[in-house]
Amino acid sequence: IRDALGPMLPPWLRAxxxxxxxxxxxxxxxxxxxxxxxxxxADVIVTTGGTASGPVDHVHPILRRIGAELLVDGVQVRPGHPMLLARTKEHQHLVGLPGNPLAAVSGLLTLAEPLLRTLAARPAPEPYTLPLRDEAHGHPHDTRLVPVVLRGDSAVPLHYNGPAMLRGIAAADALAVVPPGGARPGQEAELLDLPWASAGIGVCFT
Structure with missing residues (x-):
């Protein structure tokens, strides 16, 4: 089994x-x-994998066993819908990221980043949008987060955007928030910047 996330998570979290x-x-x-x-x-525990409901998905049973309070138990976002956030004890939280790389990045940006920012009393970044240069396919019911590169005043969706794919993350500058049903060329999309991209931190293929 290849450890696709272990080498990358520490520098991403530092970013x-x-x-x-x-x-x-x-x-x-x-x-x-x-x-x-x-x-x-630790103030924040970050786990990868085991957040679904299979026979070797142990995060939920362990959280129940220790009496943790589930604050977020799954989201309507693809990839990354089994992500979770729990309060394990006073002044300690656990962020449960899915095991697939792009799904884990979705959880980092939408659960871990707001939690870390709140604990550090940092202000939220101003949301911004750019028009999509090409069509971005959507999920029938859930929001999709699609890797994009920034080209001038537009965002270009990348094709390598499956939950287990690293290639799209490696090339991306941001994730575009694509509503259910998809987005057409020229449609404005909110962007979530990848802090490690601007910091020059690459993606390690293992």
Whole structure:
């Protein structure tokens, strides 16, 4: 099994203003996850994978076991719909990211970044939009986050935008917020900047 997220998450989190104190690689073991979560003294715990409801998806059972308060339990966003946010104890939160790379980036920008910004008392960035140069295909019911590159006064959707794909993230400057049903060429789309792109932090293919 390739660790597609482990090498990238620490620099990405630092680009979002976090101080990364430890990185742990765990197998698909409920007890290992329970020990890691309950022993952690971090203000924010970030996990990858295991947020769905399969036989080796242990995040929800562990959160129930420790009496955590689920604040966000899934979202209507693709990729990344199984992401979650929980309060594990006073002054500690857990951000559960899906295991697929683009889905994890969606969770970083829409759950981890607002949480880290709020804890640090930083103001929210001003939202902005740009017209899409090309059509962006949408999900029938959910919002999609599509990697784009910025070209002048427009955003160009990238084709490599599946939840498990790293190639689109590697080339992207931002994620475009595409409403259900998609967006036509020239339509304005809100953009979520990738802080690591402007900071010169690349994507590591492992």
């Amino acid at each position: 979002l203003g976090a101080e990364v104190t430890a990185v742990r690689r765990l197998g698909d073991s409920a007890e290992a996850l329970h020990k890691a979560v309950t022993k952690s003294r």
